[in-house]
Amino acid sequence: MGDWLIALLLGIVEGLTEFIPVSSTGHLLLLGHFLGFESTGKTFEVVIQLGALLAIVTVYLRRLFELATRWPHDRQARHFLIGLLVAFLPAMVIGVFMYDTIKNVFFETPVIICVSLILGGFVLLWLDRRPMTPVHLDAAKYPMRMYLIIGVAQCLAMVPGVSRSGATIAGALLLGADKRSAAEFSFFLALPTMGAAVAYDLFQNRAVLDFSDFGLIAVGFIAATITAFLTVKAVLAFVTRHGFAVFAWWRIVVGTVGLAGLWLTGAL
Numbered sequence: 425m426g427d428w429l430i431a432l433l434l435g436i437v438e439g440l441t442e443f444i445p446v447s448s449t450g451h452l453l454l455l456g457h458f459l460g461f462e463s464t465g466k467t468f469e470v471v472i473q474l475g476a477l478l479a480i481v482t483v484y485l486r487r488l489f490e491l492a493t494r495w496p497h498d499r500q501a502r503h504f505l506i507g508l509l510v511a512f513l514p515a516m517v518i519g520v521f522m523y524d525t526i527k528n529v530f531f532e533t534p535v536i537i538c539v540s541l542i543l544g545g546f547v548l549l550w551l552d553r554r555p556m557t558p559v560h561l562d563a564a565k566y567p568m569r570m571y572l573i574i575g576v577a578q579c580l581a582m583v584p585g586v587s588r589s590g591a592t593i594a595g596a597l598l599l600g601a602d603k604r605s606a607a608e609f610s611f612f613l614a615l616p617t618m619g620a621a622v623a624y625d626l627f628q629n630r631a632v633l634d635f636s637d638f639g640l641i642a643v644g645f646i647a648a649t650i651t652a653f654l655t656v657k658a659v660l661a662f663v664t665r666h667g668f669a670v671f672a673w674w675r676i677v678v679g680t681v682g683l684a685g686l687w688l689t690g691a692l
Contacts, residue, residue: 427640430461435472435644439651442476443611443659445548445590445671446678450537453584454682457534458689469531470625471641473618475648480611483656504564511575511592511609512616518579519621523628526582534686540585541679548590548672551597558602563609570599574609578617585679588617593668604664611656 434452441448452469456462481488494501519526530536560566566574577595581588589610596606686692 427461428643430456430459431468431640431643432647433459434461434468435475435647436651438472438644438648439476439479439653440655442473442648442652443480443589443607443614443656445544445587445593445668446675447537447541447544447581447585447587447590448473448476450541450585450587451678453531453537454534454678457691458685467625467629468641468644471622472644472648474622475645475650476652477615477618477622478649479652479656480614482653484611500564503568507564507566507568507571508612508616510568511571511578511613512620514572514575515578515582515617516620518582519624522582523624527628530583534682535692536583537585538679538682538686540583541675541682544586544590545672545675545679547594548668548675551594552668552672556597556600558605559600560596561602561605563601563605563612566596566599566601566609570596570601573599574613578613587675588614590671603667604660607660607663 434455437451437455438448441451449469456469491501491505495505560570574592574595577591578588580586580591589607592610592613593603593606596609597603601609683692
Protein backbone atom coordinates (compact mmCIF):
# COMPACT_ATOMS: atom_id res chain seq x y z
CA MET A 425 0.00 0.00 0.00
CA GLY A 426 1.49 3.38 -1.02
CA ASP A 427 2.18 6.16 1.47
CA TRP A 428 -0.54 8.40 -0.03
CA LEU A 429 -3.21 5.73 0.40
CA ILE A 430 -1.98 5.02 3.92
CA ALA A 431 -2.13 8.75 4.71
CA LEU A 432 -5.74 8.83 3.49
CA LEU A 433 -6.63 5.77 5.60
CA LEU A 434 -4.96 7.21 8.70
CA GLY A 435 -6.78 10.52 8.20
CA ILE A 436 -10.12 8.72 8.07
CA VAL A 437 -9.23 6.74 11.20
CA GLU A 438 -8.22 9.96 12.99
CA GLY A 439 -11.52 11.63 12.16
CA LEU A 440 -13.56 8.60 13.22
CA THR A 441 -11.73 8.01 16.52
CA GLU A 442 -10.58 11.41 17.83
CA PHE A 443 -13.75 12.24 19.73
CA ILE A 444 -14.70 8.81 20.98
CA PRO A 445 -12.87 7.21 23.94
CA VAL A 446 -10.82 4.69 21.96
CA SER A 447 -7.52 6.61 21.53
CA SER A 448 -7.06 7.99 18.04
CA THR A 449 -3.31 8.25 18.58
CA GLY A 450 -3.14 4.62 19.64
CA HIS A 451 -5.03 3.56 16.52
CA LEU A 452 -2.82 5.68 14.25
CA LEU A 453 0.43 4.42 15.75
CA LEU A 454 -0.65 0.77 15.63
CA LEU A 455 -1.87 1.06 12.05
CA GLY A 456 1.29 2.89 11.07
CA HIS A 457 3.39 0.17 12.70
CA PHE A 458 1.68 -2.74 10.94
CA LEU A 459 1.50 -0.90 7.59
CA GLY A 460 5.13 0.15 7.77
CA PHE A 461 4.29 3.88 7.69
CA GLU A 462 6.89 6.14 9.30
CA SER A 463 6.50 9.92 9.45
CA THR A 464 9.33 12.25 10.36
CA GLY A 465 9.33 12.67 14.13
CA LYS A 466 5.87 11.05 14.26
CA THR A 467 4.60 14.50 13.24
CA PHE A 468 2.00 13.24 10.78
CA GLU A 469 0.08 11.48 13.56
CA VAL A 470 -0.02 14.67 15.62
CA VAL A 471 -0.63 17.31 12.96
CA ILE A 472 -3.61 15.66 11.26
CA GLN A 473 -5.43 16.12 14.56
CA LEU A 474 -5.85 19.73 13.39
CA GLY A 475 -8.36 18.39 10.89
CA ALA A 476 -10.44 16.99 13.74
CA LEU A 477 -10.09 20.32 15.57
CA LEU A 478 -11.37 22.18 12.52
CA ALA A 479 -14.44 19.94 12.59
CA ILE A 480 -15.09 20.85 16.25
CA VAL A 481 -14.73 24.56 15.49
CA THR A 482 -17.20 24.21 12.62
CA VAL A 483 -19.78 22.29 14.66
CA TYR A 484 -19.55 24.65 17.65
CA LEU A 485 -18.85 27.85 15.72
CA ARG A 486 -21.93 29.67 17.04
CA ARG A 487 -21.24 28.75 20.66
CA LEU A 488 -17.56 29.64 20.37
CA PHE A 489 -18.53 33.02 18.89
CA GLU A 490 -20.93 33.60 21.79
CA LEU A 491 -18.23 32.76 24.33
CA ALA A 492 -15.76 35.08 22.59
CA THR A 493 -18.18 38.01 22.57
CA ARG A 494 -19.97 37.47 25.91
CA TRP A 495 -17.11 36.77 28.31
CA PRO A 496 -16.37 40.43 29.23
CA HIS A 497 -19.89 40.94 30.62
CA ASP A 498 -21.23 37.41 31.17
CA ARG A 499 -20.16 35.68 34.39
CA GLN A 500 -21.11 32.19 33.18
CA ALA A 501 -19.13 32.57 29.94
CA ARG A 502 -16.08 33.70 31.95
CA HIS A 503 -16.53 30.75 34.32
CA PHE A 504 -16.49 28.28 31.43
CA LEU A 505 -13.49 29.86 29.70
CA ILE A 506 -11.50 29.96 32.94
CA GLY A 507 -12.54 26.36 33.59
CA LEU A 508 -11.19 25.33 30.18
CA LEU A 509 -7.91 27.09 30.95
CA VAL A 510 -7.66 25.40 34.37
CA ALA A 511 -8.34 21.99 32.79
CA PHE A 512 -5.76 22.63 30.06
CA LEU A 513 -2.87 23.73 32.29
CA PRO A 514 -1.86 20.31 33.76
CA ALA A 515 -1.47 18.78 30.29
CA MET A 516 0.48 21.80 29.07
CA VAL A 517 3.00 21.59 31.94
CA ILE A 518 3.45 17.81 31.88
CA GLY A 519 3.51 17.71 28.09
CA VAL A 520 6.46 20.11 27.95
CA PHE A 521 8.48 18.30 30.61
CA MET A 522 7.72 14.79 29.31
CA TYR A 523 7.88 15.52 25.57
CA ASP A 524 10.97 13.42 24.88
CA THR A 525 9.67 10.44 26.85
CA ILE A 526 6.27 10.62 25.16
CA LYS A 527 7.67 10.78 21.62
CA ASN A 528 10.71 8.50 21.99
CA VAL A 529 9.41 5.86 24.41
CA PHE A 530 5.61 5.74 24.49
CA PHE A 531 5.11 6.46 20.76
CA GLU A 532 7.74 3.86 19.84
CA THR A 533 6.40 1.01 21.99
CA PRO A 534 3.33 -0.66 20.40
CA VAL A 535 2.89 -3.07 23.32
CA ILE A 536 2.25 -0.12 25.66
CA ILE A 537 -0.48 1.10 23.31
CA CYS A 538 -2.17 -2.32 23.18
CA VAL A 539 -2.10 -2.81 26.95
CA SER A 540 -3.42 0.73 27.50
CA LEU A 541 -6.28 0.09 25.07
CA ILE A 542 -7.28 -3.10 26.91
CA LEU A 543 -7.00 -1.69 30.44
CA GLY A 544 -8.82 1.49 29.43
CA GLY A 545 -11.59 -0.62 27.90
CA PHE A 546 -12.21 -2.41 31.19
CA VAL A 547 -12.22 0.89 33.09
CA LEU A 548 -14.75 2.31 30.63
CA LEU A 549 -16.94 -0.79 30.99
CA TRP A 550 -16.88 -0.42 34.77
CA LEU A 551 -17.82 3.26 34.55
CA ASP A 552 -20.59 2.60 32.04
CA ARG A 553 -22.17 -0.05 34.27
CA ARG A 554 -21.62 1.75 37.57
CA PRO A 555 -24.91 3.04 39.01
CA MET A 556 -24.66 6.82 39.08
CA THR A 557 -26.99 9.72 39.69
CA PRO A 558 -25.52 12.66 37.74
CA VAL A 559 -25.42 15.98 39.55
CA HIS A 560 -23.62 18.04 36.87
CA LEU A 561 -25.59 18.29 33.63
CA ASP A 562 -24.00 21.35 32.00
CA ALA A 563 -20.28 21.41 31.14
CA ALA A 564 -20.29 25.21 31.34
CA LYS A 565 -21.33 25.10 35.00
CA TYR A 566 -18.93 22.53 36.45
CA PRO A 567 -17.24 23.63 39.70
CA MET A 568 -13.71 24.97 39.24
CA ARG A 569 -12.27 22.10 41.29
CA MET A 570 -13.94 19.67 38.88
CA TYR A 571 -12.31 21.33 35.87
CA LEU A 572 -8.91 20.95 37.52
CA ILE A 573 -9.39 17.25 38.34
CA ILE A 574 -10.58 16.53 34.79
CA GLY A 575 -7.46 18.31 33.54
CA VAL A 576 -5.25 16.11 35.72
CA ALA A 577 -7.10 13.02 34.43
CA GLN A 578 -6.42 14.17 30.86
CA CYS A 579 -2.68 13.87 31.56
CA LEU A 580 -3.04 10.08 31.61
CA ALA A 581 -3.55 10.32 27.87
CA MET A 582 0.12 11.24 27.46
CA VAL A 583 0.41 7.46 27.12
CA PRO A 584 -0.90 6.48 23.64
CA GLY A 585 -3.78 4.05 23.96
CA VAL A 586 -5.24 5.68 27.06
CA SER A 587 -7.33 8.17 25.01
CA ARG A 588 -7.57 11.88 25.75
CA SER A 589 -11.34 11.90 25.40
CA GLY A 590 -11.58 8.67 27.41
CA ALA A 591 -9.54 10.08 30.29
CA THR A 592 -11.48 13.34 30.45
CA ILE A 593 -14.86 11.63 30.12
CA ALA A 594 -13.94 9.10 32.83
CA GLY A 595 -12.82 11.89 35.14
CA ALA A 596 -16.03 13.83 34.59
CA LEU A 597 -18.24 10.76 35.14
CA LEU A 598 -16.48 9.92 38.41
CA LEU A 599 -17.11 13.48 39.59
CA GLY A 600 -20.85 13.26 38.92
CA ALA A 601 -21.28 14.53 35.36
CA ASP A 602 -23.83 13.00 33.03
CA LYS A 603 -22.58 11.24 29.90
CA ARG A 604 -23.58 13.93 27.43
CA SER A 605 -21.99 16.89 29.26
CA ALA A 606 -18.86 14.79 29.96
CA ALA A 607 -18.46 14.08 26.24
CA GLU A 608 -19.19 17.69 25.30
CA PHE A 609 -16.62 19.08 27.71
CA SER A 610 -14.09 16.66 26.25
CA PHE A 611 -14.79 18.18 22.82
CA PHE A 612 -14.18 21.73 24.05
CA LEU A 613 -11.06 20.79 26.02
CA ALA A 614 -9.64 19.29 22.82
CA LEU A 615 -9.33 22.78 21.31
CA PRO A 616 -6.58 24.20 23.56
CA THR A 617 -4.99 20.83 24.35
CA MET A 618 -4.62 19.49 20.83
CA GLY A 619 -3.90 22.92 19.37
CA ALA A 620 -0.99 23.42 21.78
CA ALA A 621 0.28 19.87 21.22
CA VAL A 622 0.38 20.34 17.45
CA ALA A 623 2.09 23.74 17.69
CA TYR A 624 4.71 22.43 20.12
CA ASP A 625 5.35 19.31 18.04
CA LEU A 626 5.85 21.35 14.87
CA PHE A 627 8.29 23.61 16.72
CA GLN A 628 10.26 20.66 18.11
CA ASN A 629 10.50 18.96 14.69
CA ARG A 630 11.02 22.07 12.57
CA ALA A 631 14.56 21.04 11.63
CA VAL A 632 13.64 17.60 10.27
CA LEU A 633 10.42 18.27 8.36
CA ASP A 634 10.53 18.31 4.55
CA PHE A 635 8.03 19.07 1.78
CA SER A 636 7.14 15.42 1.22
CA ASP A 637 5.83 15.29 4.78
CA PHE A 638 3.52 18.23 4.14
CA GLY A 639 1.91 16.51 1.17
CA LEU A 640 1.03 13.43 3.21
CA ILE A 641 -0.12 15.61 6.10
CA ALA A 642 -2.45 17.53 3.75
CA VAL A 643 -4.11 14.29 2.60
CA GLY A 644 -4.54 13.09 6.17
CA PHE A 645 -5.75 16.51 7.32
CA ILE A 646 -8.54 16.74 4.74
CA ALA A 647 -9.67 13.17 5.39
CA ALA A 648 -9.66 13.76 9.17
CA THR A 649 -11.65 17.00 8.84
CA ILE A 650 -14.43 15.47 6.77
CA THR A 651 -14.81 12.28 8.81
CA ALA A 652 -14.61 14.11 12.16
CA PHE A 653 -17.29 16.58 11.06
CA LEU A 654 -19.60 13.72 10.12
CA THR A 655 -18.84 11.87 13.35
CA VAL A 656 -18.83 14.46 16.13
CA LYS A 657 -22.56 15.22 16.34
CA ALA A 658 -23.45 11.55 16.12
CA VAL A 659 -21.22 10.82 19.13
CA LEU A 660 -23.23 13.01 21.52
CA ALA A 661 -26.52 11.48 20.43
CA PHE A 662 -25.10 7.95 20.64
CA VAL A 663 -23.57 8.20 24.12
CA THR A 664 -26.71 9.84 25.49
CA ARG A 665 -28.78 6.83 24.39
CA HIS A 666 -26.32 3.95 24.59
CA GLY A 667 -23.41 4.94 26.83
CA PHE A 668 -19.80 3.90 26.28
CA ALA A 669 -19.89 0.09 26.39
CA VAL A 670 -19.47 -0.37 22.62
CA PHE A 671 -16.32 1.79 22.70
CA ALA A 672 -14.98 -0.16 25.67
CA TRP A 673 -15.36 -3.48 23.86
CA TRP A 674 -13.81 -1.99 20.71
CA ARG A 675 -10.74 -0.95 22.73
CA ILE A 676 -10.41 -4.43 24.20
CA VAL A 677 -10.72 -6.11 20.79
CA VAL A 678 -8.24 -3.76 19.06
CA GLY A 679 -5.74 -4.05 21.91
CA THR A 680 -5.98 -7.85 21.90
CA VAL A 681 -5.65 -8.10 18.13
CA GLY A 682 -2.71 -5.71 18.30
CA LEU A 683 -0.91 -7.89 20.87
CA ALA A 684 -1.59 -10.96 18.74
CA GLY A 685 -0.19 -9.18 15.67
CA LEU A 686 2.93 -8.13 17.56
CA TRP A 687 3.44 -11.71 18.73
CA LEU A 688 2.95 -13.16 15.25
CA THR A 689 5.42 -10.68 13.72
CA GLY A 690 7.99 -11.26 16.44
CA ALA A 691 7.73 -7.73 17.82
CA LEU A 692 6.44 -8.87 21.21
